[in-house]
Amino acid sequence: MKILAVSLLRLGDIIQQVPLLKGLREKNPQAEIHLLLNRQFANVERILEGVVDKYIFFDREALQKGMGEASYNILWSYTQVENLVQGLNQEAYDTAINLTHNKLSAYLIGALNIADKRGLYQEDGRFKGLSNRWIRYFNDRFSGNQKSLFHYVELLGNAFDIPVGPASALISQGSGTATRRSKLVLLQCLTSDKKKNWGLEKFFQLKRTIEISLVDYEVLVLGASFERDSLLKVFSEKDLLICDLFEARKHLQNAALLVTGDTSIKHMAAQAGTPIVEIAIGSSDPTKTAAYSTQSVVLKTAAPCAPCNHSQDCSQSSHICADDVTVEQVFGAVWDQLSGEKIAERNLHHQMERAVWSLFLDKNNSAVEPFYGGAAANLLEKVSINSLRENSAVWNAKTSLYRSWLAKATAALPAREVLATHRTFQSSDIAEMILCAQDILKSKMDDAGYFQAFVEALLSRFSQPVQIYDRVHAALQEVEELLTIRENFTHHLQTLSTEGAYYAKGIGQLPISGFEEAGKSVQRNLEDAEL
Structure with a gap:
């Protein structure tokens, strides 16, 4: 059996889909699973080892240049897509699963000769594939700012009947309890959308607060190479842990805690079983795309304009959603996570509505x-x-x-x-x-x-x-x-x-011996059986 999974979204979405791909592998252990993704995210291969058998790359950036720049032949992009479709059809897939759910992926899957197409696809000028209520709910609620009661991974797992569940803390060898593997706290300060950035100065204050209050913990700032100059405006070189995705995963596996905004790194931390404190501001919608983990605490803004659209600039004169989340609040969540305090139960009405x-x-x-x-x-x-x-x-x-x-x-x-x-x-x-x-x-x-x-x-x-x-x-x-x-x-x-x-x-309050006496007292007495 050959399965094609299509994921033509951003890096964070691909990493977030790892539990779905692992669940797909678990359900189809003998299947050959191929993953179609955008070429600029080819480095994700190293963190999907053992899950995907073959990677196929969609060169979206080159195709867009081909359609917009005069130096390209007008039919160049069409020829590239045609070659891709022909190559995919030669693989003779049994099933295609659309994890992307946008028009591009729908048209692409619609052009493939695959009998079993799951999720959105285009056929005869119409969009099809909304075959069950879970996938329709996902399609209705994830296109814009509509509210959802369910997480992205949870919805697609139910829609495609893939076994998934939120990650939990890693268990140490020979032990029945979760253990912290180091005294390292990692801060992920920057995101792909400035509206979701809490602020480097606030992260700096948080770092100092943790170091003063929890003297046995080391606090380092996690970042990519292109983020170094921005981070050095506030932090010193010795504070930084600059690395690629594969190295970041190793650091997360060893960390006691990650404090982060809405980034791809939080999804890697969730899958590593690392406790997380997530700051959800700007366009972040934690119900939909928070870290899918039982070890995550989310601090949300109460600003009435949040969450806003990804594509729009902040409509306020100041970054009020970031100001709404204080350093004291974040440190309180850090303290609870590191001390092992039980995470407070989520809003009861939310749980009831989900049910x-x-x-x-x-x-x-x-x-x-x-x-x-x-x-x-x-x-x-x-x-x-x-x-x-x-x-x-x-x-x-x-x-x-x-x-x-x-x-x-x-x-x-x-x-x-x-x-x-x-x-x-x-x-x-x-x-x-x-x-x-x-x-x-x-x-x-x-x-x-x-x-x-x-x-x-x-x-x-x-x-x-x-x-x-x-x-x-x-x-x-x-x-x-x-x-x-x-x-x-x-x-x-x-x-x-x-x-x-x-x-x-x-x-429930009777001692074990009390059951004998209770048993005697409830014997039927016909003389007292009148109503």
Whole structure:
């Protein structure tokens, strides 16, 4: 069996995809796996040893020059792509997996003679490959600033049925506990986008604070050769650890902690099992692309403009999202990580929303139908019953609010038969639905995106009035299904939490000898059996 994986994104995305490639290898141990990637990232080969059998390079920079510079023949780029497609077809792949999900990769995979194409591809002038709910959710939520409840790796793992899980700390030989391998703290100060840079002066202050407070730790600044001059404006030469990707991985494997922004280095640290403190500012969206690790702490800005678009400049007069994260906050997270303190549980509502959406997205797969009890039990392993009770009122109130929005939108939707009689579309036909959508957006309460498809349907263009009914009706049906799952999940969660509370207060507190006495007391007495 031969598999072609396509990854035509940036370096950080390729490194982030390593768990997916390893999972693909684990699931298909006898397969021959080839990876198509941009030529400028050829140095990634050394950190993917044993995972990929063959690398094929797409010379994107040369192709773009060929299309834009007068010195190139106008057909040169076309000829290069044609040769690439012919070469790939000669490999006779059984399966192609698109890890990129942009138009370039879709057109390229669409041109290949491969029977089993997974993920986005183009065929007969249409985009196809959105074959299950997980891949549609990924396609809908990762194209812009839409919010996601799931990580990039997690979504693609579910979409392509590849076994993946967040990395955990490395285990020392012959020991059952994770150990720190050195007293080295690494700082990765610079990123590819200046909006995501916390600031060299802040990193310098953090370095001094760690060295003064934790005198047995050494703090060094990790950087690439092209970053040296920028780093020397604040740090001295002896503070720097300048190296390539392969050398950086070795340092990360030995480090006690990495403090970083949104970079490819954090993904390498996650895969090395190194604890991480990540500073998520600017265009960073940690829910989507944070380090995929159980040993990572993310410090997020509360600035209302974050996360912003990758392609746009900062819209503020000052870098307020960076200023919002203080040196004291970062040092507190460093202290917790190095002292081995338990990482605080994530927001309970976030965990509950993830459980609801997972049940919804799994419903599309006939082999994975919702099991509410199991989902509730899994959540109760992560959070306390007291925390659940404290948050239940807010959770239930939001469910009621969503129900009221759904009822209002459904009532405002004109009948399909009525719209079918209209030759042209009138805004008055959907005026009530537009007001409903405005209420939803203004409230900022739909943080899990239940009504996202509904709002987007109203923003779409239609050639015929009846088309808006089909789009909106499908979106509202999705909301109904989500809310039904939410209510069923809530019921099972309440049942299990009640049983857990009874256990904690009753049998769970009995000594072993108490079971004998309890057994005698619960024998049936027919004389006392009246209601």
